[in-house]
Amino acid sequence: MLNMEQFTKKLDGLKFDAMYQNDFLLTWDKTGDEIAATFAVADALRHLRENNISSRIFKSGLAVSLFRDNSTRTRFSYASAANLLGLAVQDLDEGKSQIAHGETVRETANMISFMADVIGIRDDMYIGKGNAYMREVAESVEQGHKDGVLEQRPTLVNLQCDIDHPTQSMADMNHIIHHFGGVENLKGKKIAMTWAYSPSYGKPLSVPQGIIGLMSRFGMEVSLAHPKGYEVMGDVEKVAAENATKSGGKFTKTNSMAEAFENADIVYPKSWAPFAAMEKRTNLYAEGNQAGINALEKELLAENANHKDWECTEALMKTTKGGNALYMHCLPADITGVSCKEGEVEASVFDRYRVPLYKEAGYKAYIIAAMIFLSKCENPQAVLKALAGNQKQRWFK
Amino acid sequence: MLNMEQFTKKLDGLKFDAMYQNDFLLTWDKTGDEIAATFAVADALRHLRENNISSRIFKSGLAVSLFRDNSTRTRFSYASAANLLGLAVQDLDEGKSQIAHGETVRETANMISFMADVIGIRDDMYIGKGNAYMREVAESVEQGHKDGVLEQRPTLVNLQCDIDHPTQSMADMNHIIHHFGGVENLKGKKIAMTWAYSPSYGKPLSVPQGIIGLMSRFGMEVSLAHPKGYEVMGDVEKVAAENATKSGGKFTKTNSMAEAFENADIVYPKSWAPFAAMEKRTNLYAEGNQAGINALEKELLAENANHKDWECTEALMKTTKGGNALYMHCLPADITGVSCKEGEVEASVFDRYRVPLYKEAGYKAYIIAAMIFLSKCENPQAVLKALAGNQKQRWFK
């Protein structure tokens, strides 16, 4: 029989009962114990699957999927997580239009939830809207459950919003933990979350924000670097600063990529759009001002082009701790000479880190499954042990 | 162990063996016993789910879904029903174009059915086409099964056609039954199925037709109200009239919303397009006459605007039985000052009935599941008892 105790013992020492029947919207809404429990369950579910043991906890049930933008990685991760637990994915196609409010949200949220166990939402296009929409949906189904409309209360999972991208940052963090051999080894390590040049425009802020909002909780030095004008949301910087203080780490800001890379243990160079510009774009969309949107795009691309030197080069990598910091990216990356003429990262750097990058991405499905699992199991330790004990093969060879 | 006898005893007294391996296309094709059996099974499946008992009767199998128009409510209800019984939904995307006939229908029907247990079709856009198409598909798979092409014969479920919307009207009826504490309490009650103003155009007739065609079977007075010119299909009115006579109820028509609301126990105010106009539109589409379609739309919107006083107001609600008739709608409703400037219902009325309206919608998935269940189980009582006895948890917490 499988040894699940390595995982359940970790859980035994943690307090995470508030996760039961609850959503996962922002990592900083969760306690340190809850974050740790999520990693433990993700690893446990992975262990089950790698040992060909089914972790279906549902014989039927729906995982609603609402993506307001194209997505391959997150969509497949969500579908994989749902399937791993026994849920069928059902897409809700609302298009890319700005989201409805009030009555429409309340009604739709209930109409899709009569047999929904989970609702995964990706809505990162409009500043001030995505996370707010998720909360509106959450409140609607909460009320629906209280009113006796919904037999069960579906769990909301934030698959990327305007503020945070918790399934990404949690997957990234689990990659870091495994890479460094445990969370206890991270104290004092330096992670550089830095802007990098991309020939495309309007990349979401939720990745850098998610990274600084989460990585600042483990006693590391989080160095946020970007050209002037590429500021992220002030509120999230505040979260990062407070987290750093509490965890005995540091949160620093710089306008120099070199400074951030200097002696870093981990580097995460990635393009994003300035928060202020994204706010402006949101308003232009709300006004239906296409000319303004086009003008803004031109302006932003021109501004980007002033910072082509923000590239993760071999030379820069040499300045990191031992010359071999862990290079990270949420993928796809803009690779110089491969996917574009000039981009975020030199091809030889990317090549060298391809396998770890793919592994990094591989954590996401398990993180999502863990978020669902912890929301759906009142006693996760008992359920994990039962799954291991049942020994039901996932794949009967 | 769960008490399923409350449901199976009801079934024991009913004759519904003709439902086995049969379709559900129009409620008036079904006997009173068959309608009653559907309600009983819907309630039984709900009872199982609410007690966390799996009602999967399929280990594998497909539920084909063919929607010729956007849909959220019905699509999710169908997906939920399929999932509840263990079937995977597979979409057949034929677009919104007018439907093929003859060889193409016969061939496609067989090609999608090699492992299909159910085919759900929504096709309400063209008068004279939707239901006819469903029957063509049904005959094709019937023949395919006889010819040894299809190992099993998929069940057709009408998810809305040009004539009837049986999953809607059956869900609505089950809501009424539960609201009034049993079908035996409905004799002599009055239900007002009335037109209401909407700023949009071309809403299908299948809801009012489905309502008068079904609700007239329970000894109630069904009052159909609409402005002159907004007549529904004459054939369905005939069905309603005959049903009313047989059941000891009444079917009345009026051009006054006030008259219909007067002393009503139930009101169902909802916009629809005139049957004659929809027939005209169907012909214009067949001719590809876009100018004609546009002209007709303008004309119909203008005609609609003459009847803005057809609104379900608080004042009108006061005239109903005890001032508190059960307000019903298939959703989404056009709510005055909320989803439109002037609409079908005053916001305060809608607000007051929100919870019952959501509950009304919640019956649909179980109704669809019951239709499938009765078509797929030779001995539904035995299967229900076995499911309850197996005690397989749907959701292992």
Add this chain to the structure above:
Amino acid sequence: MLNMEQFTKKLDGLKFDAMYQNDFLLTWDKTGDEIAATFAVADALRHLRENNISSRIFKSGLAVSLFRDNSTRTRFSYASAANLLGLAVQDLDEGKSQIAHGETVRETANMISFMADVIGIRDDMYIGKGNAYMREVAESVEQGHKDGVLEQRPTLVNLQCDIDHPTQSMADMNHIIHHFGGVENLKGKKIAMTWAYSPSYGKPLSVPQGIIGLMSRFGMEVSLAHPKGYEVMGDVEKVAAENATKSGGKFTKTNSMAEAFENADIVYPKSWAPFAAMEKRTNLYAEGNQAGINALEKELLAENANHKDWECTEALMKTTKGGNALYMHCLPADITGVSCKEGEVEASVFDRYRVPLYKEAGYKAYIIAAMIFLSKCENPQAVLKALAGNQKQRWFK
């Protein structure tokens, strides 16, 4: 208990261990034993299903579906096969654009495969691209598995490419085997794979190529007939010629439909586009030369129209062996006077063969399931016996 020995005994005499954890891309990549094993497993899975025994070998897992073109038959066959074995279909929508290469393919292949057990790809639009893309995906996931990125290595199934259409030709072949009462009865039989006129343009070559590449392995005479200029890929003709020599059959070519039909036991009249023209079209697409594409289309339709006499008529059918050759088609066929004015086949011929044609199509889902099964089961005989022994009902009535 079900008698599975009729199938497992066949398997006992065959060597097919190389199919385990392997892809199915071209029939001529497979040995005769491997082809025979696929038919045996397809028949076994069908026997299980027809006896209402579940053949789920997966409790969870994804079957990724990547279709670069609309498809109903193959899509439903793939979905059916996946569902039969317990996998959920997850679509990857890459649109119809020409396919990316290198980094993008490698990355996407891994990103979709963390929990994917199968990847089915249909990509037949561009000469020199479809099969090459599948091999790139296969190499990427192979490498990903070796690198520890992918826990399991998904199986690639070719659902139609520019070269071969193995799930079609294998289904067709199984139909032939069953029609003639066993593969041992095929020696010396004549099959005419002939071009036929169609008013549409650009039909893929993979069907005739797949047919001559596979049917030439069973000691039959394969006669390939088409008007001058409608040559298929030379490489595949070579395969067919070599196969024929090895199997003691014949591979002949002619520009006369009458000659091919003469005394044929099986006829497969079907339109396709000339290989040279398809190559030209691929280049025009690569150049984005829409004017060139339009001109080529005109030219090809005009050329097609010179060969309206290439129709499978009653008169031609009379010249076949006993006047009753088995008429085959991958469907949908262009039926004269039914789906078009002048087409591939006379309506009365098609009518007479409708039931066998539908049955022919019905083999595909089982063939795909068998391909997956043989790739996923180390000991297929043991698994088949276990499934039969378990007696788990697919459909609990």
